[in-house]
Amino acid sequence: MHPIEVVSLSKSYGDFAAVRELSFSVKEGEILGLVGPNGAGKTTTLRAIAGIHPPSSGQIRISGFDVREDGVEAKRRLAFFPDEPRLFDYLSVEEHLQFIGRLYGTRDFRAGMEPLLAEFDLQDKRKAMPAELSRGMKQKLMIACGFLHQPSVMIFDEPLTGLDPLGIRRMKESISNRAKAGASIILSSHLLHLVEELCDSVLVIQNGASVAYGPIEELKWRIAQGRGDVSLEEAFLRITNDEVAAK
């Protein structure tokens, strides 16, 4: 049993199928890159895994708990980081962390806050309100909130948006360190070099369906057969273009 297991996930809005029969799993300590063109269904997939919207069919299990049947236990082990940080405008940085700490039943959350504030350069901003933070700072706060309860499953949707170069480097280190500590991570991004650098495996989706899935090196090797080495970006373009051409 893997910490993240998705079996035949489908999600429709009326007649429109946003995600179709998607199946994959993520092992302990593995980072899976979720890539696809705009409107492919990446965010819909991530939101379904996070329990934000119910899937039309299929199963999602987080650490063995079905997201639909046992949502509370599944969510306790999960942290979802959306692309747009949506914070509570009336809570300060410190209060956000306290709120999340208590909500997730984190032991000694006040002590646990300090290293996170340091890791994300938020020590001087602990009393600041979200309106006083830059977009990058908001992003960091949201990620600090997610890390506070030490989830075993993490879902990142475009985690580097709005960060400065130092922030990007630190964020990459943070994600990588969490994976090394045993967290299972899904990372959705259009930055394919980031996916290539951080992820162990990749799932390429197009029009809501999986078009390629497996370890990155294996995928690249498959694409590159007889045509020399390729980058993930090139592999991605060939895969998605082949799909379009096939249609």
Add this chain to the structure above:
Amino acid sequence: MTGALAYIALVSAKNRLLLAVRKLRNPRYLISAAAGFAYFYLFLGRGMGRNSTQFQRMFGTSELAVNITAGIMFVILVAVLAWPSSRGGVELSEAEIQFLFAGPLRRRDVLLYKFLRSQLQIAFSSAIAAFFAVRSRNFVGMWFIFGSLSLYMMMMEQVRARLRALHIGFTVRLLTVLAILGGVSWMAKEAGTFNTPWMHALLYFPRFFALAALPGIPLQSRLAAYAVLTLFGFVSFIVAATVDVNFREGSIELTQRKANAIARSRSQQSGQWIAFKRLPPPFRLAETGAPEIAIIWKNLIASLRIGMMPILVLCGGMAFVVGESFLIPEEAAAKVTAMMMLFLCALVPLVGANAIGMDLRLDIQRIDALKTFPLQGERLVAAELAAPVIVIGLLELLFMTITAVFLNTRGAGGPFTRYVTAQHLVIAFIFIIPLCAMLITLRNAGMLLFPAWALRSKEEPRGAVVVGQRLVMAIVNLIVLAISVIPAAIVFIPAFFIANRFFAGSPGFLAIATIPSVAVIVAELWLAVKLMGSYFEGFDATTELDRVLS
């Protein structure tokens, strides 16, 4: 170039219209639009139509009616000079600024575009005015009036900007307008009548507005009025296009101000407008215990930082009443004070349920975040509702205590005093809190069931549709509230008789008679929270809301 601009304006108008019509295919929009129109018709249209008929009966199409309308138009035309805005330019959207000002367009092209673009709005306003004011008899006349006035306003914005460049500011303009209007009034007073040659000369042009609008005007006069208004609009347009002002800078400034106003209004609605940022949390959040406390803690902070203003207004009202009772010691005044205090006590649950909305009504914007919290739907809903109930409950307790102390110590209550005992106070309190919780629950249920009505974007239907939505919600709230108290009322009757039979004269009499009814309301609340929780768990923001929350 003009053709392209006309095309954009027409296509935009067509798309806006289609969007509005398409929205009406959704039953909730259709019902609310119908309710809105019915409301306008029944409460405004019918009354105004009757007034216009009375007006017609009184004045017919007499010279007096024309002169009154012309006089009003004269005042409007002159008063526009004193309007504070003097930036110059025209108000556009940010996208329009980006495209139009980056393109090879002259000022007159932009003005023409603005005029063409406003035609749908002018047509709508004309239709409404014609329908309600003069019973749809003169839509074309209304269109001519609104169209020419919009060009006049456009011109006057540039004229005011030019005057500002010549160091003629708002004060001078205001004084000029006051001098003109005051002078005209004084001259009329001196003459003892408005029926003088110079007054006719002053009202000569504004009369054409009257001739274009009033019913019963001969066709020839009406057509002449249309021609004059067209010429007036044309001249206004030419002046607006040629006055020496910094048109682009003015337009950008006007657009920015409008965008800021919209942003401010949205942030107030979404709770981003925080009046008391630095107020500390009401209590220290313990590191262990029920997670629901975290939600209550968060919402209490929101109540203090965002919702403090209505609390202060209510407390200010009570402080005023108390203070006034010390300053005016007469017995009659004390009775009035007692009435006012009781009125404020009754007002707190009603006003509070609306004004202290730091629950799902505030958090609906962040419903995606809420859905990731490790809490069952019903527990989350209950925690969300708790904070406003606590705040309103504390406020009510404070008000009732002050009132009780006043009535008992100042001897002002008269007939009220015998009911203001500790026993009555406790009973009133335990009855009011569940009722208040019911009011808050109903408002939150409305938010959860009809989130698209609560989260409207600028592009979504407004006017009659929005009035209709509010009306439907208010009516549904009232009906559900009335239905929900019926079982409690039914239970109260036998409970009262039983209590009277066995506990008459006992201090526990009222509590025994009331508590079964309160229990019924609490049971209803429990059921409502369970249903709302279950609904929340299945809630899909993407399909429920007409736009995606990112």
